[in-house]
Amino acid sequence: MQRRHRRAHAAIWTGLAVVLPLAVAIIFTTLPKPAPDAPAVRLDAAPAAEGQP
Amino acid sequence: MSVSYKPVIWNRTKLIYDAVLLAGIVLYILLYLNVGPQISTALQEVDPPIRRMRAxxxxALLLLTFVLAIGPLARLDTRFMPLLYNRRHFGVITAVVAATHAAYVLAWYFAYSPTPQMTALFTSNTSFGSIAGFPFEIFGILALLILGILAVTSHDFWLSFLSPPLWKGIHMSIYAAYAAVVLHVALGALASRRDMTLALLTLGGLALLCTLHLVTGRRERVADAEGSPVDPDDGWIVVGDVAEIAEGRAILGAGPGGERIAVFRSNGALSAFSNVCSHQNGPIGEGKVVRGLVTCPWHGYQYRLEDGCSPPPFRERIRKYRVRLAGTTVLVDPDPLPLGTRLEPLPIPAAPARQGTA
Incomplete structure (x- = not known):
């Protein structure tokens, strides 16, 4: 039982070590980027020090 | 060990374990909510309910990472073994913390939803065709569901009811929960804001866990592949030299393709057992003899030296193996005896005996 468990365990973690970093990398590379002609002032940018942006 | 239902069999070790764990959790939440906004502008800019949700x-991610690291750490260094003892409480508390996070999410983002909160949760984002926009909530719900099932079935009643192999199989779904959590965080929090601390916790934790599990897995695989030499005369396994076995401890042997066998030395005699504890398949051979009983290092399940049975009223049993000495060499019959077979420990002749260390 321990032996079978160890084999399953090794297979699972080998799979996770390959799939998860790959999945995270794909997620970050497919994040939408602002268009080249996007306005300089953006609503999702950090707010100005004082007053409205 | 228990012969009747008790929700939790408390003892001093468990109380200390849980107290330390809960104190750590309270400290983390207090620091996150009170000190966090002073050192992070990102936390200053969000409302207190969002801060609590993120805390x-x-x-939950930190606890899950830690609980998954306990197993390989205990295999790499026995000083981590005490963490393994009460790991189930750790898992249950992780599920409670994750559920608290989910409750804050529902109470904040879906408080004024015109549809029921759960309906809104499942229908607010339906970008299933997008990668970066994929509904990260689904992964969070999946992870929470698995953690909930594991928490509910963590009691020994379920272990006994389902049988150890099935219970162990179900509880290995914790790895699926972890994968779901990583995707939940990557698609949600990490994709929507640049949070370096969370990125480090997520990706650093992933790297750490993969390394720990793969390194320990490799070590075990090498040990499995090596097996033990076999005596050509009768096919018995050569486990080692009797001088290698310290008093009250064991050495391990393994047949080709077989399970490991632990040979214990106690009071000048040898006894061979399956290395698999009948409770949760813990490594018996890494335990020791306590008051004349072989004791599993994981949860303290005990077995008699002469027949591998737990003392009454307990009913757990492990298989025994025949053992003999050829000079100072310890040999074990690779065929186990039927469960419960009585076989007195093999006395060690005076000449090869030595004073061991417990």
């Missing part, structure tokens, strides 16, 4: 979410 419990990041804590």
């Amino acid at each position: 419990f979410g990041s804590l």
Whole structure:
């Protein structure tokens, strides 16, 4: 039982070590980027020090 | 060990374990909510309910990472073994923390939803065709569901009811929960804001866990592949030299393709057992003889030296193996005896005996 468990365990973690970093990398590379002609002032940018942006 | 239902069999070790764990959780939440905004502008800019939501979410990730590291750490260094003892409480508390995070999410983002909160949760984002926009909530719900099932079935009643192999199989779904949590965080929090601390916790934790599990897996695989030499005369396994076995401890042997066998030395005699504890398949051979009983290092399940049975009223049993000495060499019959077979420990002749260390 321990032996079978160890084999399953090794297979699972080998799979996770390959799939998860790959999945995270794909997620970050497919994040939408602002268009080249996007306005300089953006609503999702950090707010100005004082007053409205 | 228990012969009747008790929700939790408390003892001093468990109380200390849980107290330390709960104190750590309270400390983390207090620091996150009170000190966090002073050192992070990102936390200053969000409302207190979102801060609480993030505090419990990041804590759940931290706890899950830690609980998954305990197993390989205990195999690499026995000093981590005490963490393994009460790991189930750790898992249950992780599920509670994750559920608290989910409750804050529902109470904040879906408080004024015209549809029921759960309906809104499942229908607010339906970008299933997008990668970066994929509904990260689904992964969070999946992870929470698995953690909930594991928490509910963590009691020994379920272990006995389902049988150890099935219970162990179900509880290995914790790895699926972890994968779901990583995707939940990557698609949600990490994709929507640049949070370096959370990124480090997520990706650093992933790297750490993969390394720990793969390194320990490799070590075990090498040990499995090596097996033990076999005596050509009768096919018995050569486990080692009797001088290698310290008093009250064991050495391990393994047949080709077989399970490991632990040979214990106690009071000048040898006894061979299956290395698999009947409770949770813990490594018996890494335990020791306590008051004349072989004791599993994981949860303290005990077995008699002469027949591998737990003392009454307990009913757990492990298989015994025949053992003999050829000079100072310890040999074990690779065929186990039927469960419960009585076989007195093999006395060690005076000449090869030595004073061991417990």
